[in-house]
Amino acid sequence: MTILVVGASGATGQHLIAHLLKQGHTVRAVVRSAERLPESIRNDGNLFIIEASILEISDTEMVEHVAGCDAVASCLGHNLTFKGMYGKPRRLVTDAARRLCAAIKVNKPEKRIKYVLMNTTGNRNRDLDEPISFAERCVIALLRLLLPPHVDNEKAADYLRTELGQNNPIIQWSAVRPDSLINESEVTEYEVYPSPTRSPIFNAGKVSRINVGHFMAALIDNDDLWQKWKGQMPVIYSKMSS
Template sequence: MTILVVGATGETGQLVVKQLLDCGEKVRVIVRYPDKLSETILSHQNISIITVGNVLQINKLEMRDYVKDCDAVISCLGHNLTLRGIFGPPFKLVTDVTKLICHAIKENKPQRTIKYILMNTTGNSNKNQRETVSLAEKCVLGIIRLLVPPHRDNEKAADYLRVEIGQDNLEIEWIAVRPDSLLNLEEVTKYSIFPSPIRSAIFNPGKTSRINVAHFMSELIINEELWEQWKGQMPVIYNENSVVEGGNT
């Protein structure tokens, strides 16, 4: 199996790549700075590195070549947590790359369905579900949506998959994985998956380790039964202690 990973030099992206390589999969990455990848990844026999100045500068024909022969795509793209990264262009990085890749997949007319996993956030509600959000949280999220472009970008990217790709697309199946507040741990720990948040992303957030997110996304690609369980959905992932402490709040 060959998996294309974008956002591979990020903290979660590198963990995803390593998980897939450890499972014996072939991984193709699109990166601006290959030297940001770990030596373990760079020296692996199953890694293929595509170096580009800016992923948004890739044209449609080039992207068609990059996704050709890929069985799945994982997007761990995000905005840099700096003033320029949060408030400066590109404002629709995640959305535009998601559209570009999906268009390329469809133009290739694959003979099999391609899997697409988008790393998203619990701050984004799944509008296909009746997710309960308090009035206070709606107000805060509305302000964030207005003032913080990356949040709006995350919402638009998931909406594109949810509405434009939809549930019955013969060429692309998708899952948008929603972690809560991210933290770094060295090892995979117990975690739980829910269809919708069980905690308030604003007033009672839980914790999700990046390595657990990477493990879950890798398992979605490798485990066909798990994929069938969650395809077309926006599962929420929490570290186990967040579930115990949070309850159904």
């Protein structure tokens, strides 16, 4: 398969690319600078690097980049700096999802394309009756006011849920929700649930970035796993924190 990965040079995106390449897939990676990718990945013959800022790519170029792809994966996120959180673009993840999906539709692919989005447990799946306490509601309301990236994550998932929906003839999607991200060097056991099993605000679990990349790659590679989680927002925890 051929997969386009955006946010490819980020901490999770690099793991996702490594897993996809290990599975034997062809990867097109959108990065601002190729130098941000580890040399072991950068020199892989199945990796094709597109040096660009995702929202600065023209509509025509976007159509070309997704042409022939079987899946698109987004590991986009905002840098944890003042400029990254409060500067432009405020809707990086959402706008990228809209433009990428629009480009996919222009190509009129013969089979449905997978769109895998990295999201967050701080965002509820409104298709499900996920319980939330009054205290959690208050904290999330503050996050919406004070942290634009949180709103971006919510709107990106809402775009997939409400505008693409469950029966889109061209695009199928899954929004992966990791809890608190940590760094590990090896894939470990992890667990995946339809909804959080603990409070993401007051009792957050942990999951390694390499595990998230592994699960996202598995969704793309394994059709049985995809059938289980398509149109859903699976929550992932490393098993040690379950």
